[in-house]
Every structure is written in structure tokens, then in C-alpha cells.
Amino acid sequence: MSTTQKDLYQQTLGCVHCGLCLPVCPTYRVLGMETDSPRGRIYLMRALGEGRIENLDVVRTHLDRCLDCRACETACPSGVQYGNLLESVRGDLEQKAPSRGLRPRIARFMVRHLLIHQRRLRLAFSALRAIEVVGLRKLARILRLIPRSLDAIAPPVPGGTQRAPLKTGLHQPKGPVRGRVGLFTGCVMEPMFGHVNRATLAVLLANGFEVVIPKAQRCCGALLVHMGLPDDARTLAKANIAAFADCDVILNNSAGCGAALKEYGHLLDAPAAANFAKKCRDICEFLDSVGLTQLPAARNVTVAYDDPCHLCHAQGVREAPRKLLQQVDGLKLVAHARPEDCCGSAGIYNLLQPELAAEIGKRKAETLTKAGAQLVVTGNPGCMIQIGASLRGIGDHTPVCHPVELLVPPAAK
Template sequence: MDKNNDSLDPRENNNPYDATDATERKGDVATPTNQDAAAQSIGAGSPEDLPDDTFASRSAVQQTVGIGRKTESGSFMFPAFDDHHPPEKDLIDDCVHCGFCLPTCPTYVLFGEEMDSPRGRIYLMNKGLNEEPMNDQMVRHWDLCLGCMACVTACPSGVQYDKLIEATRGQVERRYERTPQDKAFREMIFQIFPYPDRLRLMAAPLKLYQRFGVGDMLHKAGVMKLLPKRMRAMEALMPMLSEHHELPEVTPAVGERRRRVGFIKGCVQRVFFSDVNAATVRVLAAEGCEVVTPKLQGCCGALSVHAGREEEFEGFARKLIDTFENLELDNIIINAAGCGSTLKEYGYLLRDDPEYAERASAFAEKVKDVTEFIQELGPVAERNPLPVAAAYHDACHLAHAQGVRKQPRQTLKQIPGMEVREIKEAEICCGSAGIYNMVEPEPATELGDRKAKNVLNTGARMIVTSNPGCMLQIQASLKRMGHSMPMAHPMEVLDASIQGRPVESLLEK
């Protein structure tokens, strides 16, 4: 079995080792016949390390976690972590194993496996700190984490799982040898998506692909089924391209200037959702803000830091700080949830950099999600009616990572005629999660379909969400299920209201 196989489902017995000496399979229940081997199989050093009910019900993945000291390639990975920012023992010890995180964790909800829950992954981190070797199955459990941070919201003990998983992914990136295929696929992603100019080069052939219905022809001919699952996932997520909007470097405030703000365009957002950026700048101007949008701004590094690519992230972050710090801004505005959560953590993430640590903290203090900023500023632009029921989807890195929940809803509810409908299981991730839906297409698809069904059950006429990845993910699931529904960013909805456009301008998107 390929240790980085993107089709590995923890509910299937894809065990590269023969676990029959450790357990006898009886349906879905594993009965121990060799407790030392079984203890090792879930990362414990001995049976004494295990809770009493460990052997009650265990999956194939649990049977293979931590087996042996070698990876499948035969190389040793000992100890698991180096001395550069390993997951902190004090943060690990904050977890009291209460289980409040379990019903909010997407992978635990899907698989029901302890090691695919936050506390299970924390358990494996602790084993790594105790010099357990970093092995294939240990990494597999960490890879399956979406990094949605729903567990952070749910945790009564305040466990900072976000810091733990990001530190662990940095270790994995440095110390774990992925297969050549997996490494190449991930490298392709990171050579394209953080670079808007490279993304823009993809736009022209993508337009032709969509205009001439090439995708539909390939699907009908059965060609798509021959592609690897990851490539099929990328094709399914391709956005429908809209007209590109180039933003002026300075947009004056309408009426009296209340604030001078900088605007971060994002990468995917500026190339594939430039209409969202244009709407955001118009709304900010209508609310009395002078908007400064530097033309030569790069990636914020969110995708990189979430994947453990620390040096790459730091390079992006330093350049973005250089771009904005001398513009005499009151605030720095972002409209993409995944970017915003990283931007607000610049001070922590660059804490070791003697030249940038203080500057990064000053930068981060100015960062606001656009709905958060508008509600704090106090809206003044007139809202015109938009009589429509909209389902609001919480982007994880807005709701969980930034704690911004009520502000997007307030922004929508301040529009006359707008009805905001809540989605069942709002805390469960849609499966987008940065690059997750490309590198882990199977669980991502299952989560996307689950979210799409809950959206449809609201009976709303449109979906509103604050993250481009969520938009693509939910749209792909709806299409796969034979449905379609208009989707918009809160700023597009608010812009339509302020501009006095009819609700059909949103419903016909």
C-alpha cells in the first residue's frame, strides 16, 4: 500500500502490516490476543498506557498506528520531533480528555475513530514528545485533520489545538519522507496557488475549457474516471470564471472620510472571485472609508503555514508586512476567512524573527475581517430591500479560528427583507480546509455532500459564505447531487443592497 495513498479511508482495512497476530477480527470488534502488540498498534508503549475500554471497538487504522520502528521504506524516524517548535508539552497537558471536541470534529464524525479526533491526535503528539518514532500511520492521522478548529471552540479547557497541529505539521514537513507522487502533487499546489500571476495564467485555458464544454464531454466519454482521484477533485472544484475587476490603488471615501484602510486582495480571491473584491471595496467606500489597495501585494502565506511550510510562510509574511506597514492605515481589511485567521496570528508566527516580530504584531493588531470591521465602525450607508431567504454558512477559519460569528449575520440582517437561515451542523466543516479537498478528496467529498444536504434542507434560495474555498466546495457538492443554488459573499449581498440592485442580480449569479 502507498503510505500516502489519497484514497485511504480509515474505515477500510488498508493495513500495510499483518495485524492478525495482535487481534482477531470479529465484525467491527477487535479482541486482543497479544496485548503488547495491540497496545503498540494504537501508539501506546505498553498495555498499561491504555484506558480500560481500549479493546472494546477498534478500527483498521487504530490497529496500525505506531506499529514498528520503521516506515514502509525501511528508514528509521527517531525521535519524532526536532527541537525547533515541537508541539508544546504544556499545551498538550491542557487536554483533560473530556471528549467535548468529539461531536464537532469532522473526521471523528465521519470515522468514529479515537485517533482521528483532536484528543487522539494530541495523544500521538505526546508520544512523539516521548520519543516515539514518527511513522506512516501517525502522520496519516495528522494529515486527515482538516485544521478547522471546531475543537478549539468546543473545548471547555481552552486547549490550543490550532497551535499544536500547526507545530506538528511543521515537524512532519521537515522530518517525514512522503512518496514521490505525493510530494510532487503537493509541490504543484504550492507552486501555483500562492502566486496570483501563475493562477492568472490558468484562467485563459480554463475559460476555453468551460466555454466549449470540454469537461462535460470528458465526463460523458468516461475519461475523467481514468484520472487519479486527486486530479478529479481538482477538476470538480474549478470555479466558473467571471469578469476580472482591477482595483484602483486608492478608492476615495463616499462623503466624509471615517477611516483609511488597507485591503488585502488574497490569491484565489483576486483571480477567481475578483467581483467579491470589487464589491468589498465599494462597500467600504460607501461606509466612509478611503481604501488603499497596493497593486504589488503577494500571498499572506495561509496555505503554507497550514501545511507546515514554515520558511515559505515567513517569506510571504515579511513581504506583505513590508507592503502595508508604511501606508498610515487605521486598519487592514480582509474578506477571505482562511487568510484572515493567519494574518491575525502574524505576531505569534513570526515571534522568532528579531527584525519582524514587533512589526508583525503591530500589523496583526490592525487586521479585521470586513464584516467585523463594518459592525465595529457602525454602518451608515443606506440599505435597500433584498427580499430573499439566504442560508449562511460559517467558514471555519472565520467562526472558529477568529471567533467571528455574529458580525456576518448582523451585516445580512441589517438589510431590509433579508432572512438569514441557519444550517444544521453549522460547526462541522464543509471539507474545503485550504488544500484538504485536493489532497484528501474522499473525506472532503463526504463532508461537502453532508453540508450541501443541510443547505438544501434550509429551503433557502441562496447561500452566503465568507470564504472562496467554501464556495467552491459546496458548489461542487451541489452539482454532484444534481442541484444548483446561487452563492454569494456577504459583501456582494451588502453591495447589491447599498447600490439598490434587485435581488435577481444575486439569484442569477
């Protein structure tokens, strides 16, 4: 066994087989199989470390079904760091025997050559928008040229003004300055939810913060880590550490990106990476800690807040978004069952495991529908897309938005 393998094997020994993680695991709840539970997967990883499994495809099948939602980490009394374990083993498997299926190959290509490159992504979204405008998406749907699962998830591409990136450089507030923050703008947030980035900037400026948006920032690398490609992710991490070198606080509004940024210390194992990670905050986590000096615009609306897995389980941020939403005059928060359950988005999981993601999404939509809210709020672009699609799938057209959209003061609108 190599040192890394020994280390991974040691980590699997932390599991005492109590089974407390099983009821919170979305894949176990749907499939009911031990091998698709956290305990079963840890057992498989341990068997791999002991050299008792020769057929790597068996392990891969069950690890691929894992959402990396980390609900099991929250439930585990023994403190098993399941996310780190999973990502390390995936990386190990990817090196020894890269997954050969068509879907993973396409996904690997798309992530490596498109999703993590901001300029290519912008061009791709412009092309997709043009295709939609001339009606080719409808035609492709009729001719069944795009998978039904993808068509059901993907919302229409916003127009050019909405997709326009935020201006890079320094943005200054009109009033007194409370501090300076760096803003990480994300790869999917910009073309799909540009209005969320604009709301984030508006809230920060209205609340007295100078905002620096470094031009040299790159994708956070989360998708690469989840796919077992940590070396590619390390290149991006180094670029981001350099891009934000002058910032003491680095904010983001995507739970998935935020979790990845906070784990750079683990990814790179270097003091500069650990220092960078300490400076990273989710936008709600930050605003709650510093307090709002400008109250948000009043709204007469009932809201169900759903916790993104990578905010509650990976970053431990649960109360901050709720406390901020409660400061919106007229807004009423309503509870729904199992707000910390994964919605089935999990990066590009809904494209790689469409059937399982659809069932997990349907369960999430059913609990949200029962809450009867007029608006669903969640702080991650993937969750916004997946929850919106899952709600529509059961005939519920409740809109979904990001918490920061509800925090914009009237004067900043």
C-alpha cells in the same frame, strides 16, 4: 528533545482527555476512529514528542486527515491551542521526512510555484478559461484526463472582465471621509470571485472609507502553514507587513486568509508582526464595528448563513455577518443545523483528501438543503466553492454568495 519539540510536547499535556471535542470533529464523526479525533491526534503528537513512535507515516496519515478546522478549539474547556500544535508538528514532520505520496508532492509544487504567485496564477486562470471556452475541459472529462473529484468541485472559470484585478493604489469615496483602510485582495478571491472584491470595495467607498490596495501585497501564506512549510510562509508574511506598513486597519474578505494574517505574530515572533496582526479585520467584523451609513439594496430572499471555520473558530467572528445581513430590507435569515461544522474545503483539503472531503461536504449540503433557503451565504472562497459543489452533488442548485455582496447600497451598484 530540541526546545521546539519540548514546547510542543508541553502543549500536548494541556489535553485532559475529556472527549468534549469528539462530537464536533468532522473526521471523527465520519470515520469514528479515536486516531482521527482531536484527542487521538494530540495523543499521537505526545507520543511523537516522547519518542515512542518510530513510524512517522502513521502519525502523518492521521494528521493529514485533519482539516485544521479548529472546531475542537472552540469545544475544548482546557484551552488546548490545537491549531498551533498541529501546524507546528506538521512543520516538524515535513522537515524530518517530507511526505512522499504523489498527491502531497503535486500539492506542494502547485502551492509553492503557482498558487502563491499572483502573476502566475492569473496566467494559469487565463489558460484554464481558454481551455474551457474551446471545449477541452469537456473533452478531458470524457477522456477521464482530470480526476472526477476535481472536476466536480471546480466551477467554470469566470471571463476576463470578472477576473480583472482591482486597481492598486488609493480609491476615494465620493462623499465625506470616515477613515482609511488597507484592503488585502487574496489569491483565489481575485480570479474566481472578482465580483466579491469589487463588492467589498464598493461597500467600503459607499460607507465613506478611503481604500488603499498596495501593489506589493502577496499571498497570506495560509496554505503553506497548513502544509507544514512555515519558512516559505514567513517570507510572504514579511512582504505583507512591509506592503501594509502605512495602514492602520487592514481588511480582508477571506476567512482563511484573515485567520492567517491575524496569526503573523505567532508565525514570526516579532513586534512588527504582532502589530500587523492587531490591525487585521474581516470585512464583516469591521463593517459591523463601524456601522453602515448607507443601507444595502433591498432583497426579497431567504438566506442561510454558514460560518466559515476560520472565521468562527479561528477568529471568533460569529454575530457580525448575521447582524449585517439583518440590515438588508426584505432579507430573511433562516437557521440550519450545525452552521459551524466544516464544509470540507479547508484550503486544498478537498483535493488532497477527496473522499473524506466529499462526505463532509455532503453532510453540510444535506443540512443546508433542509433549511430551504433561496441563497446560501458564507465568507470564504474555498467554502463558497465546496458548498456550491456539495449542494449540486445532491441535486440542489441553490446559489452561494459572500455576505458583502448583499451589502452593496443601491447607489453603488
